[in-house]
Structures are given as C-alpha cells and as structure tokens.
Amino acid sequence: xxxxxxxxxxxxxxxxxxxxxxxxxxxxxxxxxxxxxxxxxxxxxxxxxxxxxxxxxxxxxxxxxxxxxxxxxxxxxxxxxxxxxxxxxxxxxxxxxxxxxxxxxxxxxxxxxxxxxxxxxxxxxxxxxxxxxxxxxxxxxxxxxxxxxxxxxxxxxxxxxxxxxxxxxxxxxxxxxxxxxxxxxxxxxxxxxxxxxxxxxxxxxxxxxxxxxxxxxxxxxxxxxxxxxxxxxxxxxxxxxxxxxxxxxxxxxxxxxxxxxxxxxxxxxxxxxxxxxxxxxxxxxxxxxxxxxxxxxxxxxxxxxxxxxxxxxxxxxxxxxxxxxxxxxxxxxxxxxxxxxxxxxxxxxxxxxxxxxxxxxxxxxxxxxxxxxxxxxxxxxxxxxxxxxxxxxxxxxxxxxxxxxxxxxxxxxxxxx
Numbered sequence: 001x002x003x004x005x006x007x008x009x010x011x012x013x014x015x016x017x018x019x020x021x022x023x024x025x026x027x028x029x030x031x032x033x034x035x036x037x038x039x040x041x042x043x044x045x046x047x048x049x050x051x052x053x054x055x056x057x058x059x060x061x062x063x064x065x066x067x068x069x070x071x072x073x074x075x076x077x078x079x080x081x082x083x084x085x086x087x088x089x090x091x092x093x094x095x096x097x098x099x100x101x102x103x104x105x106x107x108x109x110x111x112x113x114x115x116x117x118x119x120x121x122x123x124x125x126x127x128x129x130x131x132x133x134x135x136x137x138x139x140x141x142x143x144x145x146x147x148x149x150x151x152x153x154x155x156x157x158x159x160x161x162x163x164x165x166x167x168x169x170x171x172x173x174x175x176x177x178x179x180x181x182x183x184x185x186x187x188x189x190x191x192x193x194x195x196x197x198x199x200x201x202x203x204x205x206x207x208x209x210x211x212x213x214x215x216x217x218x219x220x221x222x223x224x225x226x227x228x229x230x231x232x233x234x235x236x237x238x239x240x241x242x243x244x245x246x247x248x249x250x251x252x253x254x255x256x257x258x259x260x261x262x263x264x265x266x267x268x269x270x271x272x273x274x275x276x277x278x279x280x281x282x283x284x285x286x287x288x289x290x291x292x293x294x295x296x297x298x299x300x301x302x303x304x305x306x307x308x309x310x311x312x313x314x315x316x317x318x319x320x321x322x323x324x325x326x327x328x329x330x331x332x333x334x335x336x337x338x339x340x341x342x343x344x345x346x347x348x349x350x351x352x353x354x355x356x357x358x359x360x361x362x363x364x365x366x367x368x369x370x371x372x373x374x375x376x377x378x379x380x381x382x383x384x385x386x387x388x389x390x391x392x393x394x395x396x397x398x399x400x401x402x403x404x405x406x407x408x409x410x411x412x413x414x415x416x417x
Contacts, residue, residue: 002138002142002146002147002245002246003138003142003147003201003203004164004201005078005164005166005170005172005199005201006078006138006141007134007138008163008164008166009071009074009075009078009166010075010078010112010134010137011130011134012071012074012075013069013071013072013074013075013109014112014113014116014125014130015071015125016069016070016071016072017059017066017069017113017123018117018123018124018125019123020062020065020066020069021058021059021062021066021117021123022122022123022124024062024065025122025123029058031053031054031055031058031121032053032054032057032058033053033054053119053120053121055114055117055118055119055120055121056110056111056114056118059110059113059114059117060110060114063106063110066109066113067106072109074166075109076102076105076106076109077105077168077169079104079105079108079109080101080102080104080105081101081169082105082141082203084140084141084142084143084145085101085104085105085108085140085141086104087140087143088108088111088136088137088140088141089104089107089108089111091136091140092111092115094107094111108137112133112137115133115136116129116130116133117129141203142203144205144206145203145204145205145206146203146204146205146206146244146245147201147202147203147244147245148201148202148203148204148208148210148211148242148243148244149199149200149201149242149243149244150199150200150210150211150212150215150216150240150241150242150243151179151182151186151197151198151199151200151240151241151243152186152197152198152215152216152219152236152237152239152240152241152254153176153186153187153189153195153196153197153198153236153237153239154173154195154196154197154198154219154222154223154226154234154235154236154237155189155195155234155235155236155237155260156232156233156234156235156260156261156262156263156264157173157196157226157232157234157263157264157266158193158196158263158264158265158266159173159174159175159196159265159266159271160265160266160267160268161267161268162175162268162271163175163178164178164199165271165274165275166275167222167275167278167279168275168279170200170201170202171198171199171200171218171222172198172199172201173196173197173198173199173222174196174197174199175194175196175197176188176194176195176196176197177194179197179199181246181249182197182241182249183241183249183251185239185251186237186239186241186249189237193263195237198215198218198219198222198236200214200215200218200219202214206244210242210244210250210252212240212242212252215240216240216254219236219240220236220257221278221281221282221285222278223235223236223257224281224285224295224299225274225277225278225281225282226274227298227299227302227386228277228281228386228389228390228393229274229277229278229390230264230266231264231383231386232261232264233258233259233260233261233302234260234264234302235256235257235258235259235260235303236254236257238253238254238255238256238257239251239252239253239254240252240254257303258302258303258304258305259302259303259304259305277394280393280394281393284393285393289399290320290321290324290399291321291389291392291399293317293320294317294318294320294321294385294389295317295389297313297314297316297317297320298313298314298317298382298385298386298389300313301313301314301317301382301385302382307374307375307378308360308363308374310378310382311356311360311363311374311377311378311381312360312364314378314381314382314385315332315356315357315360315381317385318332318336318381318384318385318388319332321388321401321402322335322336322339322401322402322405323335323402324402332353332357333349333350333351333353333354333357334346334350334405334409335401335402335405335406335409336349336350336353336384336405337349337350337353338405338406338408338409338412339388339397339401339404339405339408340384340387340388343412343415346412352377352380355377356377356380356381359374359377388401
C-alpha cells in the first residue's frame, strides 16, 4: 500500500456504499440482469444460459444517493486532483472520460464500486475483492510516480480516539503510535507518551526530491492554527523525517520552533471543528496589513522561551491592532477592555492592562524586583490576543478593531450620560 490516506478514504466510502446499497435492495430495489450464453455451443445440444447481475448499472443509477454519504466528499477529493484517474477509467473500459476533475473522480468512484461488486447480487463487503480492486486503482494512479511522505512531531498536542485526522490535500495529524513504520525518535522523542505527528503525503515524479520545504510550510500553518484554536503551547519538533514509497526514513534537522507545554487534548467531538479551522486559517490568513503583522508578532511570542520577550511581542501586536496613534495616546488598555470584557468588567480589565504595560516598562528599565514572576500577565495577554485574532479570522470581529472599540466605548458613554 503506497498511500494509507487514499486507502483509508476509499475503504470507508466502499464500506458505507455497501451498507447503503444493501439497504436499497432490502427495501425492494431490484438489480437488473442480462441473459448470457455459457460454454461453446455444440451441435445437437441445447445452449446453456445464465443470468448475470448488472451491478454497475444498479450502482450508476444511485450515484446521487451515494454522494450523500459522509465518506463521499473525502473520497472524491482524494481522486479529483489526480490526472492519472483518466488512465484508470480508460483501463476500466469507460467510453467517455470527463475532462472536469470532479466529474472524473465521481465516475472513478462509481467504476471502482462496480469492480468491487461485479456480477454480485448482494453488497456485503468482501475484503479480498476490495483489495484486488484497490490494487488496480493504485497501480493506475501511481504508474511512473511515487508517494513522498514527510512527518514531524507536533509537540504539546494529543488526539483522543482517532487513527488519523485528515486535513485535506495529503495533510493529516496522526497519533505516532498508529503509524507502524514511523521512526521511534519521531514517535517517542523524550516523553513517555507518543507524539502526534504532522503527516504530508504527495504523489510526485520519482526523480523529484523529498518535498521538505513544502511540507514544513504546511506544518507551520497547522501549528499556527492550533495556537489560535485552543489555549496551549504547541511547536514542531527539531527534526522531520522523509520517506519515498515504502523505503527507509531519512531525518532532516529543522531547528526548534518554540516552546511547548503539557499536551493539550483535542477530543473526538472537536476534530471536525479543528479540521475546518485549519482550512479556514490557511485560506483567510492575511499577507499584509495590521492583522498580518499582529499574527506574526503573536507567533514570535509563542516561540519565545523568555516570558518578558513574549510579553513585548504580545503588546506590540495589540498596539498594532488597537493603538496606531502610538503609546503616548494611552488608549490600548481601554480599547482592549472594550472588546474583551462585558461593560461591567471593563474598568477592571483596563486597570490590569495598564499595570502590565507599566510592568513591561519597569522590566525593560531593570527596575522590577528580582525573581518577579511575569508568567501570569504574559498568559493573560496571550489569551486576549489569541481570542481577538481568532475572531477576526473567523469573521466574528471586524478587522477595524480600533473603530470597533471606539464605537463600544462611545455607546457606553451615552448609556452613562
């Protein structure tokens, strides 16, 4: 098996399709048959005939029904971006191969099911038939190609009850203990609990090198999304490992990507939300402007090992979003409180923010008491900034945060008047 993710989504779709088609026949839907002659006709002997189920026709008439299955869209996406699907359809004897990728993938799924259940009047899933059909599909898709895999530990993360959380386009998160051939150094690191691994699989020409740079860019976006999605400290491990088809794993040093903390667990019921959020961040993260700059400073803060440096990063990000007039205006505390606290709690939060700003100044000047613990203020600032950035990317907050805050403060002043 070259591509475990492809195998998984195709197997899930086939199993669900088998159940749906079985339910159709149980409700009285009939599979059409054709009468075919068997054996060579011999003079003086009657011809022998048998009935052959037209399973492919039965499946083709129910593609609309099967497209409503939860596993249909992942299976469709897994095939839609592969040009080699056309070769598979031609090998299967399909008369017309669509040029549109989605239509081509849809026809390939129908043709694959017809191969699995060929000439059968029942739709119980036979593992041997599935394996044969899948090997034909994979052989067609990977002729002259190879599957390159890159993995990296995602530190500070735990997944509950999932074998692999697919994020789309060959990217996934997987508990390290579930990848049978993954290197022990990647799976275990220095901990007693297996790491979660970021997994990037891509089909490419055999002559191409391991896609380390592309995988790293996608892994870092996942870590960025995790930092915004859930409270916690997440980072990539200092090494990635690459593999071509089923060959040996090779390690590549990438350096540290910041601090990480006790593993934050993502329960099963949050996995779909995390998948959607990772895709949203990949689509909607700005590349320029105040929000993009604040996101960058937030990332820097998450990767600092010294709390003071992280605090400065978080303050700089918040000032870019809420205090473009400069620190002399003194408006950051009030504006942040207006956005992050209900009216009755704004004064308290504004005072806390002002105290933290004063703390940063005293730390920079060397006037703060020795051994002063700034972890609390840093964590609070990080949480406010995380909430604001997440809500902006999700569309819950307008990107003009200064205008929003001033509007809220003006409304509060009118109420008091």
